Amino acid sequence: MSHLGQEKLILHFYGECEDPAAVERHLSECAPCRERFAEIRSVLEAVPAVQVPERGGDYGAEVWGRLQPRLAYRRGRAWSEWIRPRAWAISAAAVLLLTVGFLAGRVWHPLGKSNIPSPAADAGDRILLAAVAEHLERSQMLLLEYVHSDRGPESAQRAQVWAESLVAANRLYRQVALAHREQALASVLDELEPVLVEIEHSSSDQPAEALAERIQSKDVLFKIKVVETQIEQRKLTTTQKTWKL
Amino acid sequence: MEVNDSALVARIQSGEGHLFRELVCRHSVQIFRLAYRITGNEQDAEDVVQETFLKAHRMLGSFEARSNFVTWVARIAANCALDQLRSRRRRDAALAPALDGDGDAPDLGAAHPEHRIFHAQLGRIVERTLEQMTEQERAAFVLRHYEQMDTNEIGRLLATSGPATRQSIFRAVKKLRLALMPLLERKGSIP
Numbered sequence: 001m002s003h004l005g006q007e008k009l010i011l012h013f014y015g016e017c018e019d020p021a022a023v024e025r026h027l028s029e030c031a032p033c034r035e036r037f038a039e040i041r042s043v044l045e046a047v048p049a050v051q052v053p054e055r056g057g058d059y060g061a062e063v064w065g066r067l068q069p070r071l072a073y074r075r076g077r078a079w080s081e082w083i084r085p086r087a088w089a090i091s092a093a094a095v096l097l098l099t100v101g102f103l104a105g106r107v108w109h110p111l112g113k114s115n116i117p118s119p120a121a122d123a124g125d126r127i128l129l130a131a132v133a134e135h136l137e138r139s140q141m142l143l144l145e146y147v148h149s150d151r152g153p154e155s156a157q158r159a160q161v162w163a164e165s166l167v168a169a170n171r172l173y174r175q176v177a178l179a180h181r182e183q184a185l186a187s188v189l190d191e192l193e194p195v196l197v198e199i200e201h202s203s204s205d206q207p208a209e210a211l212a213e214r215i216q217s218k219d220v221l222f223k224i225k226v227v228e229t230q231i232e233q234r235k236l237t238t239t240q241k242t243w244k245l
Numbered sequence: 246m247e248v249n250d251s252a253l254v255a256r257i258q259s260g261e262g263h264l265f266r267e268l269v270c271r272h273s274v275q276i277f278r279l280a281y282r283i284t285g286n287e288q289d290a291e292d293v294v295q296e297t298f299l300k301a302h303r304m305l306g307s308f309e310a311r312s313n314f315v316t317w318v319a320r321i322a323a324n325c326a327l328d329q330l331r332s333r334r335r336r337d338a339a340l341a342p343a344l345d346g347d348g349d350a351p352d353l354g355a356a357h358p359e360h361r362i363f364h365a366q367l368g369r370i371v372e373r374t375l376e377q378m379t380e381q382e383r384a385a386f387v388l389r390h391y392e393q394m395d396t397n398e399i400g401r402l403l404a405t406s407g408p409a410t411r412q413s414i415f416r417a418v419k420k421l422r423l424a425l426m427p428l429l430e431r432k433g434s435i436p
Binding site for chain 2: 006007010011014016039040042043044046047048049050052053055059060061062063064066067068070071137138141142143144145147155158162213216217221225228229
């Protein structure tokens with residue numbers, strides 16, 4: 001008689017075994033497995049309960065109170081604008097102008113000039129970092145939605161439109177990253193691009209599971225998160241530097 | 246009559262932005278609980294709640310009306326909580342355990358001095374083991390063990406495949422088992 005693996009016993013403890021009756025049957029006949037299961041159960045039952053601090057009935061209102069000032073600037077704007085291609089074309093154009101300006105500022109900076117940071121350059125850094133962070137966040141949300149969507153015609157079309165709006169920006173940011181020798185960022189954007197392009201050209205008739213699998217197996221989402229965190233830290237550093245001036 | 250989440254989202258997407266408040270009020274407690282269980286820290290959990298709703302607000306345009314808003318926002322929260330946990334660990338700040346203070350876990354025999362000592366030790370070991378887990382293992386275990394979510398649901402929240410999620414849980418349990426076994430054996434809890 002072959003024994004049950006630890007994984008199966010853990011799943012059985014949590015009631016997630018595919019065939020619980022078969023496991024129970026085996027446990028009633030196999031002393032070593034019974035012993036092992038009892039041990040796993042003792043350990044997991046001994047784990048103390050988490051006491052989550054209480055939050056009152058008006059907690060939601062408190063959260064809203066803190067959140068509202070941060071959302072104020074968006075008020076009155078229709079959310080659907082965020083994924084409309086036209087709105088994105090305008091945003092992309094703005095980003096392009098900003099980026100060209102940013103690059104120009106860097107490239108034209110005479111080499112011999114002192115490295116004293118200027119508030120304007122730092123402001124440019126912050127804006128660019130914020131734009132890249134937002135791009136990564138949108139890409140991340142698209143991939144998450146794509147991986148977990150039903151991939152029906154509506155979802156596919158929506159994902160295509162969304163991906164289309166991200167591809168151009170992605171290329172632009174990758175070039176900027178390469179120009180600034182930001183290898184980690186460039187590498188993530190490099191990995192991201194074919195995924196976005198594939199989503200852009202996917203259709204509900206094609207099997208999308210392969211792409212979803214690839215997104216998960218290559219840890220694209222995790223890599224995006226790591227770079228996002230680094231950008232957040234850089235944004236903080238840039239802000240602190242500006243305040244010190 | 247209360248308007249359901251999907252209808253609210255549809256109206257917000259059409260420009261009635263003020264209705265976002267209703268979604269925040271409805272789901273803040275649930276998001277806080279989830280965030281607290283993953284981060285194990287009250288202030289971190291508060292930050293996660295804020296960050297989650299900010300992101301949800303920004304991303305609402307991508308939300309599909311027929312999806313479940315709570316699942317969607319919980320996915321954002323779980324990811325924010327993981328990020329928060331990573332940052333916190335990087336900063337080497339003390340990771341306050343999500344356990345009963347002093348390890349005084351509620352137990353029928355907790356009043357007895359021997360039991361109090363035992364539970365204090367238990368609490369400390371579990372706390373330390375949770376700290377030693379990777380963020381992914383900790384989140385997956387906490388969601389499975391405390392939130393009683395099934396592994397597929399956890400996978401959807403953490404954006405990991407079913408097998409990867411299960412592996413995280415198995416590794417977490419293995420670590421707990423290794424850490425707790427000596428204490429449980431001493432107490433005679435292991436049959």
